[in-house]
Amino acid sequence: MTTVTEKEHVEDQRPAELFRVGVRVPPFWPEEPEIWFAQVEGQFAISGITSDTTKFNYVIGQLDHQFSKEVKDIIISPPATDKYEKLKLELIKRLSASHDKKVKQLLMHEELGERRPSQFLRHLQSLAGPTVPEEFVKTIWTSRLPRNIQTVIAAQPTSSLEVLADLADKIQDIATPTPQVAAAQAGPGSTMDAMAREIAELRKQLQNLSSQLNSQDRRSRSTQRRDRSRSMTRSVSNYRRFPECYYHFKFGSNARNCIKPCDFEPESRDSSPRRIPGKSRDPGKNSENSRGGQ
Incomplete structure (x- = not known):
């Protein structure tokens, strides 16, 4: 056998x-x-x-x-x-x-990106498979979360990964900014960079415009000073030649208007009209009758 x-x-x-x-x-x-x-x-x-x-x-x-x-x-x-x-x-x-x-x-190079914390955890678990320890997956997952979520997760050492993932989702939902703010907070090479470039360009344009306005203002003030100087020169020159204004020179005491400067002195009752000597504008007008009405 x-x-x-x-x-x-x-x-x-x-x-x-x-x-x-x-x-x-x-x-x-x-x-x-x-x-x-x-x-x-x-x-x-x-x-x-x-x-x-x-x-x-x-x-x-x-x-x-x-x-x-x-x-x-x-x-x-x-x-x-x-x-x-x-x-x-x-x-x-x-x-x-x-x-x-x-x-x-492979897990150490994974990032959260645009995923929710629970989605990111499931992604890591799928990559890890059953052979990688859960504690290692948890460490990788936690380290990729935002700081405010990490702080809360660290305070829950006895909670399961599923509970922590749900908690992380809720924190993210609360802390998520509005679409307008989120657009302004985009990453490198995104909207923030474009806005910064636009602001810099606007500042440059404002500086150029301010310089142009200042230059024009300086030229305007200079022109005004020259005009005032010429006007004053003409006024002083006329005053020196004709101490009396046009109305007092022409109508004397009967003048109803006066333009300053004018050195006309009203005549007294017992004296003839008194004038400060000056060059006569119209020597032919010597009598009161020659002075026409105003």
Whole structure:
């Protein structure tokens, strides 16, 4: 009677070609090695393959060179027994560690952007998968939130991520500015930069306009001073030539108007009209009769 041990020994001695019939091993799935091994073991079961060596050889035959390097030591020097199980456990372990490292690096470059805090958390959880610790995801998520939200989150150390995400959404809704203010607070190269450039241009134009107005005002004041100076010169000159104004010169005491400066002195009853000597405007007018009415 053949024992189980003898039967396995005989199976290990069979040509490998006998077990290739009907085995459909799917392409290796490095992101989910556990699922891949479960699929492969299902094919082994369908094909009736139980040999440890055969399983081992099937698996290493499906590995690309980059994944073969992860278990190079086992491929070159496999253990005497349980080669397949050793290869399976180490490949899952090492690829998971490498994958987690890459995922963590990827997560560290993610930013909140225009997403709500809860949306950003779900995005990080999707990238992380089940292998990355939740505490690491929480640390990345919290560090990307605005400072005012971080302060509130830090005060809730025992709350779950779902509760914190809902709380963060509510804080963001309260603190979100109006559309007009939000437009003015856009980031680099956006509306704020355009507004700053426009303000600078307006300031420049105002300075130029102010300079032009000041220049025109100075020219106007200078012209006014020259005009006043010429007017005063003419007035003084006329005054020096004719001490009496036109009306007193022409009508004497009967004048009803007077233009200053005028040195006319009204004549007394017992004396003839007195005038300050000056050049007569009309020497031919010597009698009172020659003075016409006003």
